[in-house]
Amino acid sequence: MKGLIVDDSTPDKPRLMLAHIPKPKISESELLIRVRVSGLNRSDLGLTPDHYAPNTVVGTELAGEVVEVGASCSGFSEGDRVMALSSGSHAEFAKVDHRIAVKLPDDIDWQTAASLPAWFMTAYDALITQGKLRAGETVLIQGITSGVGQAAAQLAKLNGAKTVIGVARSQDKLDQLTSEEVDQTFAMKDGWAEAVREATGGQGVDLIIDMVGGGALNGNLQALAICGRMVAVGRLGGASDTLDIGMLAFKRAQITGVTFRSRNIEEKAAIARAFASHIIPLVVAGKLKPRIDRIAQLAEAGAAQELMRDNKHFGKILLAIV
Ligand SMILES: NC(=O)c1ccc[n+]([C@@H]2O[C@H](COP(=O)([O-])OP(=O)(O)OC[C@H]3O[C@@H](n4cnc5c(N)ncnc54)[C@H](OP(=O)(O)O)[C@@H]3O)[C@@H](O)[C@H]2O)c1
Missing domain, CATH: 3.90.180.10 (Medium-chain alcohol dehydrogenases, catalytic domain)
Known part of the structure; x- marks a missing residue:
């Protein structure tokens, strides 16, 4: 599959780079998601080897469809539309622990959905x-x-x-x-x-x-x-x-x-549940609106990253995947 990894040949300015990597394999508690749109975040700027393993897909939020369901995942089926704050989002497929996946109502489009979690x-x-x-x-x-x-x-x-x-x-x-x-x-x-x-x-x-x-x-x-x-x-x-x-x-x-990095999966799941109960209904009602700056293609991720590094954006920079 296509996905973004980090070219760290210039360590002070690590660059997102398009690569062909193996599709992820899910565990029994995970969902395989066909990613439609992923969100670019500040965490994609200062990528150091502490934050990623070589040849690992980066990215932290996504919206997409469930294409495979792990054996112990309850409440999800193939075809469900979901969003999540989860690693490895800048790729055609990503695996997400079902406890942090949030179902997406029909009236929220992919772009809005990918702008919400982080x-x-x-x-x-x-x-x-x-x-x-x-x-x-x-x-x-x-x-x-x-x-x-x-x-x-x-x-x-x-x-x-x-x-x-x-x-x-x-x-x-x-x-x-x-x-x-x-x-x-x-x-x-x-x-x-x-x-x-x-x-x-x-x-x-x-x-x-x-x-x-x-x-x-x-x-x-x-x-x-x-x-x-x-x-x-x-x-x-x-x-x-x-x-x-x-x-x-x-x-x-x-x-x-606050940070997510020091939280265990149960703590992250509690945040995802609060998000589903208190944020999603307000988005559906049109009362919360993420500002979207632009939608770039995966191959344009390096340029999008520069735009963010220079603070020239105002709102979410999204990557269209499929
Ligand atoms: N703790 C967590 O769990 C968590 C989660 C998500 C994000 N974050 C952090 O929250 C911060 C905001 O993230 P974001 O995604 O919302 O950012 P963002 O949408 O990319 O916005 C960044 C904006 O901040 C302003 N800015 C940049 N450098 C600045 C500086 N030195 N002093 C004052 N303003 C500055 C710029 O606007 P101007 O043109 O007005 O300067 C820039 O457009 C980041 O540090 C990110 O890492 C933390």
Whole structure:
């Protein structure tokens, strides 16, 4: 079958490369999926040998049809339309543990489906499960122009946030956000945290969902209300920063983080179930809408990867497989 592997001959810029590789063989708890569309993610940029084995198909989310069902998989049949956050998605066929596969209603098309798992599972986990958003709270999305940021913003609005504030570098992208996503936006430049405090009457925000990490930490703390919470999701600005512990103590703030990598299959299955119950109905109702930047062919994946590396996209970059 055709699939994308990593050409790491330039280690600082590993490149997705089209290759012919064997079709995967499923275990009894897995489904074989004929992939229709897969989603390109930031995890496809910084691929290092720690993240993939040589000649292994990469990619982390997909939408497609079940073509084979493992002996112990209950609830799935050949022909089912599914989506999943699962490895090896950039190929004609992928195997997915049935516990993390989510059935796809007829009224969600392949492209929308492949845009949902990474962004909306992450955003739901960060905002609702870990962030414990309560109705009437003020939420700040740091890095709102990212896909997870847009998903978190849409979800915050639908889950009773009083005000959603977005911060990002690109004014042009901020200007394209809708009132279904955000109430107020601030460009990330000097003084942004004071501007957010002023906009909240000096109180600060109750909850921050942070996609930026390095470089944003102390501004975030400054923008946070007393007893506010912050959930670290992304590391667009880097994976480390210097924490002002005095400010943390003064704010009596809580900081937590989310990732899928350290979760076992049961924990991942719980996220997939929450996604099926709380996200899919809102997508069907037209209330949650992933923004799609473009759809590329598998052979164009290297160029799509460059576009993402240069932050020239706004919305999901999809790969059309079949
Ligand atoms: N924890 C998890 O489970 C999880 C799951 C999925 C994703 N993530 C992480 O979440 C982050 C967002 O992922 P995504 O797929 O939503 O991204 P995305 O859709 O590719 O969006 C990235 C956007 O972020 C902005 N950006 C890039 N570098 C930045 C920087 N240094 N400072 C501020 N903004 C920056 C850019 O917009 P501007 O033009 O406005 O700068 C860029 O368009 C990534 O770090 C990703 O690895 C984490």
